[in-house]
Amino acid sequence: MMLENISVNKSFAGWHKQYSHASKVLNCTMRFAIYLPPLASEQNKVPVLYWLSGLTCTDENFMQKAGAQKLASELGIAIVCPDTSPRGQEVADDDGYDLGQGAGFYVNATQAPWQIHYQMYDYVVKELPELIQANFPVSELKSISGHSMGGHGALMIALKNPSAYQSVSAFSPISNPINCPWGKKAFTAYLGEDKSLWQHYDTCELMKKAQSFMPALIEQGADDQFLTEQLKIEALQAVVDAKDFDVEINYQAGYDHSYYFIASFIDKHLDFHAKHLT
Amino acid sequence: MMLENISVNKSFAGWHKQYSHASKVLNCTMRFAIYLPPLASEQNKVPVLYWLSGLTCTDENFMQKAGAQKLASELGIAIVCPDTSPRGQEVADDDGYDLGQGAGFYVNATQAPWQIHYQMYDYVVKELPELIQANFPVSELKSISGHSMGGHGALMIALKNPSAYQSVSAFSPISNPINCPWGKKAFTAYLGEDKSLWQHYDTCELMKKAQSFMPALIEQGADDQFLTEQLKIEALQAVVDAKDFDVEINYQAGYDHSYYFIASFIDKHLDFHAKHLT
Numbered sequence: 001m002m003l004e005n006i007s008v009n010k011s012f013a014g015w016h017k018q019y020s021h022a023s024k025v026l027n028c029t030m031r032f033a034i035y036l037p038p039l040a041s042e043q044n045k046v047p048v049l050y051w052l053s054g055l056t057c058t059d060e061n062f063m064q065k066a067g068a069q070k071l072a073s074e075l076g077i078a079i080v081c082p083d084t085s086p087r088g089q090e091v092a093d094d095d096g097y098d099l100g101q102g103a104g105f106y107v108n109a110t111q112a113p114w115q116i117h118y119q120m121y122d123y124v125v126k127e128l129p130e131l132i133q134a135n136f137p138v139s140e141l142k143s144i145s146g147h148s149m150g151g152h153g154a155l156m157i158a159l160k161n162p163s164a165y166q167s168v169s170a171f172s173p174i175s176n177p178i179n180c181p182w183g184k185k186a187f188t189a190y191l192g193e194d195k196s197l198w199q200h201y202d203t204c205e206l207m208k209k210a211q212s213f214m215p216a217l218i219e220q221g222a223d224d225q226f227l228t229e230q231l232k233i234e235a236l237q238a239v240v241d242a243k244d245f246d247v248e249i250n251y252q253a254g255y256d257h258s259y260y261f262i263a264s265f266i267d268k269h270l271d272f273h274a275k276h277l278t
Numbered sequence: 279m280m281l282e283n284i285s286v287n288k289s290f291a292g293w294h295k296q297y298s299h300a301s302k303v304l305n306c307t308m309r310f311a312i313y314l315p316p317l318a319s320e321q322n323k324v325p326v327l328y329w330l331s332g333l334t335c336t337d338e339n340f341m342q343k344a345g346a347q348k349l350a351s352e353l354g355i356a357i358v359c360p361d362t363s364p365r366g367q368e369v370a371d372d373d374g375y376d377l378g379q380g381a382g383f384y385v386n387a388t389q390a391p392w393q394i395h396y397q398m399y400d401y402v403v404k405e406l407p408e409l410i411q412a413n414f415p416v417s418e419l420k421s422i423s424g425h426s427m428g429g430h431g432a433l434m435i436a437l438k439n440p441s442a443y444q445s446v447s448a449f450s451p452i453s454n455p456i457n458c459p460w461g462k463k464a465f466t467a468y469l470g471e472d473k474s475l476w477q478h479y480d481t482c483e484l485m486k487k488a489q490s491f492m493p494a495l496i497e498q499g500a501d502d503q504f505l506t507e508q509l510k511i512e513a514l515q516a517v518v519d520a521k522d523f524d525v526e527i528n529y530q531a532g533y534d535h536s537y538y539f540i541a542s543f544i545d546k547h548l549d550f551h552a553k554h555l556t
Contacts, residue, residue: 009538010501016538064537067345070545223288260287260294263345 003135006031012073013038016063025119025127026086032128033059035069035079040137047141047166047277048078048132049270052124052150052157055182056102057084062147065259068266075274078138082128084149086117098182099189105177106153107201109190118190121201125157125164143273145169147262148226152177152203155216159206162214167276169217169269171262172224175236176204182230204232207239216247217272219265221255281413284309290351291316294341303397303405304364310406311337313347313357318415325419325444325555326356326410327548330402330428330435333460334380335362340425343537346544353552356416360406362427364395376460377467383455384431385479387468396468399479403435403442421551423447425540426504430455430481433494437484440492445554447495447547449540450502453514454482460508482513491523495550497543499533 006018014037023030040046049072051062059081062068072079085091085104092113094100109118132138143166146154151173158168177183178198187198199205207213220233227233233249240247255261284296292315301308318324327350329340337359340346350357363369363382370391372378387396410416421444424432429451436446455461456476465476477483485491498511505511511527518525533539 009534009536010499010532010542011538012542064343067348067541069538069541070345221288254288256287258287259342260289260347263347264288264290267348 003131011035012069014040014069014073016069018059021131023086023123023127025123027117028086028088028091030087030123031059031083033063033081034132034136035063035072036136037073037076037078039076040078042137045137045139046076046078047143048080048138049273049277050124050129050142050144051079051081052106052144052146052153053081053084054146054148054150055084056097057150058102059083061259065263066266067263068270071267071270075270075278077270077274077277078136080128080132082124085120091117094189096185099186103149103186105149105186105190105201106157107187107190111190111192114190121157124153125161141166141277143167143277145269145273146173147171148257149174149182151218155203156201156206158214158216159203159210162210162212165214167215167217167273169219169272171219171265172221172226172231172257173203173218173233173236174231176202176232178202178205179235180230180232204235204239207236207243210245213245213247215272215276216245217269218247218249219269220249220251221257221261222251222253223255224257226257281409289313290347292318292347292351294347296337299409301364301401301405303401305395306364306366306369308365308401309337309361311341311359312410312414313341313350314414315351315354315356317354318356320415323415323417324354324356325421326358326416327551327555328402328407328420328422329357329359330384330422330424330431331359331362332424332426332428333362334375336380337361339537343541344544345541346548349545349548353548353556355548355552355555356414358406358410360402363398369395372467374463377464381427381464383427383464383468383479384435385465385468389468389470392468399435402431403439419444419555421445421555423547423551424451425449426535427452427460433481434479434484436492436494437481437488440488440490443492445493445495445551447497447550449497449543450499450504450509450535451481451496451511451514452509454480454510456480456483457513458508458510482517485514485517485521485523488523491525493550493554494523494525495547496525496527497547498527498529499535499539500529500531501533502535504535
């Protein structure tokens, strides 16, 4: 699979790079970003943290705003940021910021017109890791994290692939998409009216059925403007309370939904993942 | 002077806030951002680092991308980011990214149509610090830093106001604007054809004439795409070499002109300023 380099920036003695490639799974050209710590080499393959961004984001938001590179450089962890949906003029879209391009919700769409390109689940779980593994000096160890829609994606993907990741974390995740406006709108469009099918992508429903789980760390701003209506972290908290999993949910007083919140706690999450990756 | 709050985000236990206000000096409505560390209070006023951004930037670029808040929080330093020019539909502009709105060059314009609003020197040196002092829990101690056009601004303002700041630093500064395309274009428009007047805003010329200077730290990416044609750091290096000032210029191999470079070295600059501010 051909990678085309788009940009290179030295960052904390390592490298931030953007690439585009033809995605077979998504049936379009995709872009991603990777941060490679200075010690990464063919002789010293490093583990990877996959970061899934939220609504409207691209591969750039986390790399530019989270301030993760300093500690990732020290810990020797690569970070990979995919885009949040298929992209392009030929790709179905919607006028809303919460559906279509920039809002793939990390599911495999089954409904027209979305199913032609919107297969983000397979892209993040299969195609992208294979691409990264084949083209960069990374080991097979990986963890996953994300924010908001990407927090949903990270937790949901970890629950469906418990042996693929060493650990999972999330900031302000959409924890129960089948019961919030963002999730209902997207799942209706991508998956259709049969709500029983939605459960296969719902963190709360998946966790209820899970027999075991990997270490999980969740950070939630207590003053997040989307907390009550969209994120439903209390629903996830109730499921977690009934299980004996290693899931830590922290409410952070005063913090909102922005990258200022993510930046304030990203080092804690990197340390958490490093403990399980290295 | 009335301040209107635009946004508030908790950040590393402190607060990032944006405000708008009517600027008498600039004759328009202006926006700025301030980071207040958690320990700032009327009983514990904190020193301020003023950050001047580069071409096309607003108050947001540094706050979102530099990753400065973590250490500023720990050191107890406030950071103030003004916009890079007057703004508004009634404010003169140019189709180029390097003249007009987003490109004020921190000078007081004397030429039509620019002189009506483009008085960024007086705004940064006088009006904004008075506003900050009157409305926030900050001490009278201040330092100044900036990037590219803002690196020019920081060094030039420090040279013209040696007693107003404790220290100055710059990333990739336009070091000799009277001898580079960006500077010649802007100074011709804002200051007119008489090049003898340009020298009053040129870091190299000001430093040649200076009898003393404050501690200064300059970071320059050795792979900066603008180094040779626009930044002219070698001209500044030659002036510095002939003086006995406390000026450190560091060339950083592999780094470019981006915020990935700034983020990689901002903590070093914050530590430098803290040594002189606290």
